[in-house]
Amino acid sequence: MIKILIAGEASNGHEVLAEISKNKYDVVVLDISMPGINWLDTLKQIKSKSPNTFVLVLSIHPEDQYAVRALKAGASGYLSKESAPDELIVAIRKVATGKKYVSPSLAENLAINLERDTEKPIHEALSDREYQVMCMIANGKSLKEIADSLSLSDKTISTYRSRILEKMKMKNNAEITRYAITHGLVD
Numbered sequence: 001m002i003k004i005l006i007a008g009e010a011s012n013g014h015e016v017l018a019e020i021s022k023n024k025y026d027v028v029v030l031d032i033s034m035p036g037i038n039w040l041d042t043l044k045q046i047k048s049k050s051p052n053t054f055v056l057v058l059s060i061h062p063e064d065q066y067a068v069r070a071l072k073a074g075a076s077g078y079l080s081k082e083s084a085p086d087e088l089i090v091a092i093r094k095v096a097t098g099k100k101y102v103s104p105s106l107a108e109n110l111a112i113n114l115e116r117d118t119e120k121p122i123h124e125a126l127s128d129r130e131y132q133v134m135c136m137i138a139n140g141k142s143l144k145e146i147a148d149s150l151s152l153s154d155k156t157i158s159t160y161r162s163r164i165l166e167k168m169k170m171k172n173n174a175e176i177t178r179y180a181i182t183h184g185l186v187d
Contacts, residue, residue: 004092013037020050027096029088030075032059032066038150040073040128047074054095058088063106065184073128077101121183122168130167133160137173138180139187 008023010016013036016028028046032039039057046055054076059066067078076095079087083103091101102110126134136146147157161173170176180186 004089004096011035013039013042016042017045017049020046020053025050025053027054027056027076027092029056029058029092032057032061032070038132040069040132043070043073043075044128054098056091056095056101063103064109067102067106068110068124069128069131071100071102078106079103123179123183123185125167126164130160130164133157134164134168134176135180135185137161137164138177138185140177 007025008019010019012034015036016030016034017037019025020028030039030043030046034042036042037045043055043057046053055074056077056079057066057070057075058079058081059070060081063078063080070078076098077091077100079091079101080103083105087103094101123131123134132150133146136149141149143154143157143161146152147154150157164176165171168176168179170179177186
């Protein structure tokens with residue numbers, strides 16, 4: 001039986017990365033809604049700075065929206081807060097042994113999607129950064145606000161927006177927003 005010891009706590013992405021720099025952790029439970037650095041950037045930096053640290057992503061969002069993206073970015077597991085009370089300890093123990101954790105419902109959905117020969121939603125073709133920018137546009141943020149939030153230049157964000165529009169075959173932010181709402185990608 002794996003003994004679980006809570007050894008630290010952080011309230012935002014910057015604090016998580018500071019803790020990772022100072023201490024060694026076996027498992028980090030990363031809240032997707034944490035303020036500060038975007039969860040995806042935080043996850044990638046954790047994996048870069050501490051590749052042997054396993055990360056379990058905890059989210060209020062349904063698995064079908066973010067789980068695959070989290071796993072591709074290096075997470076060892078993904079758990080929605082809806083199922084967290086029952087499964088959190090099970091998930092932590094599993095990822096602590098170096099295995100991947102997905103809920104039974106996510107595993108079933110992944111198996112069904114593999115079985116079907118269906119097209120993926122077009123937003124899945126976006127890079128992580130493009131996806132992040134798309135969601136921020138859909139949430140009504142201006143390009144300047146997005147640039148400031150991500151510590152990037154306005155021109156870089158404008159380039160991402162152009163790529164998003166091109167890849168998704170859309171003409172404007174209103175179409176991006178409508179798509180994101182229709183697919184449940186915004187809060």
